[in-house]
Amino acid sequence: MTRIDRRALFTSGAAAALLAATGTSLSAAPRPGGVLRLAVPRQDGLMEQVARGAIFDTLTEIAPDGVLRAELAEAWHSSEDARMWSFDLRRDVRFHDGTPLTADDVVASLKGRRIEGAEVSGVQQVADHRVEILLRAANPHLPYLLASPALVIAPAGQVDRPLAQAVGTGCYRVERAQDGRHFRAAKVADHFKAGHAGWVETVEVVVIPDARVRAEALRDGYVDVAALPAPEGLIEKGGFLYHPSASDMALAARSDVGIPRTVGDRTALDDGRIAERWWRI
Template sequence: MSRTRAHMDRRALFASGAAAALLAATGVSAQSAPVRGGRLRIALSGAARTDGFDARVPQGLFMQVAMVGAVFETLTEVAADGTLRGELATRWHGSADAQDWVFDLRGNVRFHNGASFSAADVVESFELHRAGALADIETIAATSDNQVRISLSHPDADFPYRLTAPELVVYPARDMALAMRAGIGTGLYRVHRFQPGRQFVGHRVETHYKDGQAGWFDSVELVSLPADAVRAEALREHYVDAADLTHAVDLGDLTEMVLLPEENFMTSAVSTSMALPGQIGARWPLDNLRAAERWWIA
């Protein structure tokens, strides 16, 4: 695409909902302490007009960021420094042969519709993937409201790490169909506006168990811009704060940008107006899809 064709009409970008952003982690400027407030705007590829919140359907980057980075949560997560830690699970242990696993779950967690989170939600959500990502689960059962026991068909010492996958989000068991349509999770951001293939806007929930640790933005906007050159221009012209990119050729002056996770292995670029953690996870783009949780305004 030529630069002429790639040039955006500024009013059309936002009026059409094509000017959104995303962020799911903790900031670029490691010197500054996190501060609540402001809006994160991210330009992303990988959106489709058929997009939705059904994790059984393969999702592009746009929906992965909206789902695991904002609206929903998983049992475990990969932190910005690359370590494994609990999210909806607080701790876990496996048998000596790594075939049987017990996960203790976080208490006092609520879905965006007010329902309390429990082991039944994990069981029903994981059942969705018994023919796919979790095909090796032989049995899964709630041993109490706050504990799940899982037996695998073969040993897997990496099983807790596998549960960080963006498709393994947890839905409310009693309202699963509605949650898949409307986006009802336990994440830091509640769905405010969703236009499939175009735009996602999430607003910070009033209270969350991660308060004081993550979720610094008041709102998060994701916008679908399929062309690399257009995403680069949106970032260069300050319409968005971050964009997924694999090369810097269209960015121009890089003095106001940071290439993530590093210049020689670029998956995204972010404005220096954002503050980021000292280390940035490289398993997925945009700080393991969690820029909205972990970053803040510098």
């Protein structure tokens, strides 16, 4: 059985600072530059999920080695009963429109949103760069849960705008987009993750419903990565990489695409970060 939607497009990948943790060799280290072009099917909103992973950040992040790491939050702590949590925000973050990230944006983005696995009774600002989340019941896993791609942060909480109008703090800024058809974004200069993620200069995602056409687009060099159920039409040509394998594949890529060796184990390739974690060799 193929796993296009959960095992193909949402791979956690290695960044330079994570080489030791992931086991990636220096020769396979991510390299900056180039364009990464992806072809995806129409179902399950896969284009939108990849695009949102490029545009937005969350308070925390599950790294490729499965370890919880800070993202928009730089530190956090809880009360002894694990019901009151405080998150200190990074001070060097700006949204793509140039406005600085504040606690107000975080509160507006999270208020009223369901945090899977936690019972939230309140989210509030306690300082310009600090928010508190109060839970109805103790939960020591809240920082881990906040890494969910459903809990992205946007200015004034505008997390559900159409892709063409989406503004986040992610490694890529939207250049053009049409929901369900195509997406193009450019690397943000001087991003706070520079040197750790966001390797290519441009990310493009195009929806191609027919798997045979996606395979042809990859074979003929029109795209660099394609979500595919099987390697027909590619293996005999050679020069392609298959993920997880040719016999149980969900993704195929050209040989000049850097595919991270280590995959986060929270769930199967679920975090939508392929745009910022894959690279061109």
